[in-house]
Amino acid sequence: MDGLAIERQREDCENLARFRHWEVVETYVDQSISASDKTKKRPAYLQMVADYEAGLLDAIVCYDLDRLTRQPRELEDWIDRAESRGLLLVTANGDADLSTDGGRMYARIKAAVARAEVERKGARQSRAHVQRARQGRPPKGVRPLGYSTSGQIIPHEAEGVRAIYAAFLRGDSLQGIARALSGTQMDGEGLGVPHLPLHSRTVVLERNARREVEGKVPRPVPEDRPWSASTVLGILRNPRYAGYSVYTSKDVRRQETGESRRKALRDNLVKDENGELVLGQWEAIVETDQWWTVQNFLDDPARVTNRSGSTVRKHLGAGLYRCEVCGEPVRTRARYYSCKAGHLNRTRSAIDDFVRALVVERLKRKDLRRRKKQADPEIKDAFSERIAEQRARIARAERDYDAEVIEGEDLARIRKAARAEITRLEAERLTSGTGTVLAPILGTSDPAQAFLEAPMALQRTMRHPHDGHAQEGTAGQEGVCS
Structure with missing residues (x-):
């Protein structure tokens, strides 16, 4: 994220363009966006494809082939363009040149090897995450409201979580609880729920503070906006607050969306070799039966979800x-x-x-x-x-x-x-x-x-x-x- 690697790659590519007497008409950079994940959008890459199709360029220089793509299917598209339309595509390290049959063969082999390495790395990481979950250790990633990244309780946030559960069990609506957290509740709504800054913004501010200590450039901070009912629902659905260890595979996360993804958390509670639920190595914020009671309320098929925002019969x-x-x-x-x-x-x-x-x-x-x-x-x-x-x-x-x-x-x-x-x-x-x-x-x-x-x-x-x-x-x- 300091941009130094990008500048080194840009310099090598421009040197190669000058050596070949090519005019650089545009530079396309997707910083910190993986070329190995086909589900991620790469805006600059997509713009480069569109510019080529529009005839704005006829040659591409990339630092390395895996900087362009790690998807064999995408590589074949570039090979087709090279063979049928004369596209010139070379790498700064000189290992790939799609204008020759040897270069195309090497490109295909390298793309296949890169893809295999990505899959092996993903399998290792998934196995590590599963092992971590079965040991009851805090998962990696964004910390939930109420917990630090190491799984320690943050007292004032934990009180907010308990208040959210208590308010929901009292019959307060998700929208009412969200308004209380935002400090904009109506009379009689969300009583006892404290006003808290939006958690996603708090997390970015915390990360920026660490980056400044490390001498790195801070990332953009999202605007302070009200809490949403969807965020409140995510807190009510999270088994970690009851002390449960949970792991959801990447495939499940891709297939599940919205409320179904939150239900998937409950359906993927980690079990040990005896089929018993694994408790995490962190202190629960709400009691287990309280969490399950909330799930029963949320799962009620007759739960009203119309404009009134009512969550109870x-x-x-x-x-x-x-x-x-x-x-x-x-x-x-x-x-x-x-x-x-x-x-x-x-x-x-x-x-x-x-x-x-x-x-x-x-x-x-x-x-x-x-x-x-x-x-x-x-x-x-x-x-x-x-x-x-x-x-x-x-x-x-x-x-x-x-x-x-x-x-x-x-x-x-x-x-x-x-x-x-x-x-x-x-x-x-x-x-x-x-x-x-x-x-x-x-x-x-x-x-x-x-x-x-x-x-x-x-x-x-x-x-x-x-x-x-x-x-x-x-x-x-x-x-x-x-």
Whole structure:
């Protein structure tokens, strides 16, 4: 990036042009853009091709053949131009001259060797990245918000990440959280989310500071602009915040775009030789069950993504209550809840009021308050990890089903067993007085009132099963509506 190598190459090419008595009409430079990656755009290279096709030049001098291209297919295009249209193409090191059959043969061999070396280098790098991920070491590349490049927590950014997760679980929209981070939120939006400078700009400023210390020229700094909902979504989808090690291959990154790429992070959680998820050698910023609960909300097929920016369902039982006859989730129609098969049709407001009353009654019991006072703070992490393992088990089974590795009945069996274990663990956790997702309710002096005042997203994480125990859950847990 200091430009010295470019100047050396330019000087050698101009010397060769003078030796051949050629007039230099244009110099094309693509600085720090690899010729080996066919997916990358090389603006100067494309302009050179266009200028040749337009007849503005009839000879090309390049420092070395691999400075022109490392793609055998592109080289053949230049050889065709040399053979059919008289293009003169030579290299400053004198090893390639497309005007002779020997030069063309050498060019083809060199291009093939260069391509093979690129592929070998890519394989070595990919293997190194996989090994690094399986060891739970921080990945290379741009640091995420809240972490340094070495994986150490940056306190004020980590607090921002926790606030983002808490706001989303409260029911705040992605747009509202983005406005809060930008300092432009509306009244009642993104409460508790701090104003932070745009992370991509912060990273460039940090890199420039290091470059100045090294005596290098700083890179252009992007303009300070508001946060986007897409960036917030990327933070909510990132498994690193829950302490998971993840690796996505370059092929997957090329194929996946937008939200599908963020889901790919979850689908590519690194597993050890026993099939268990690998935890990173860094401190998690959010708890594992909290992260999985956010994924459940984001994966909800009925999640609203229209202009309102709402990310949660608008009715307490939609997709949550299940028909006692067929076991299918109920739907909302006008003022009613009904199942797809038509076994039931009940007034929505009456059912929701009934369920809320049951939860409030349970939250008012003295034994709940007594257990909460006796809670062991160390128990929370144990429950959180075990619950997260079951949610990861469901996610792996769903991925295997999509890949046609397992049948639908296998997926149903795994889901049923994992959900039953989640229900048992969450009931046990509530009995011990611990929990993260419902801390805004269970952590208050009056859980019953806090539940009634909570946003719909938090209310939907509570249910009242037949055994009489209220418990912490997810957006996909069942309650029976009959």
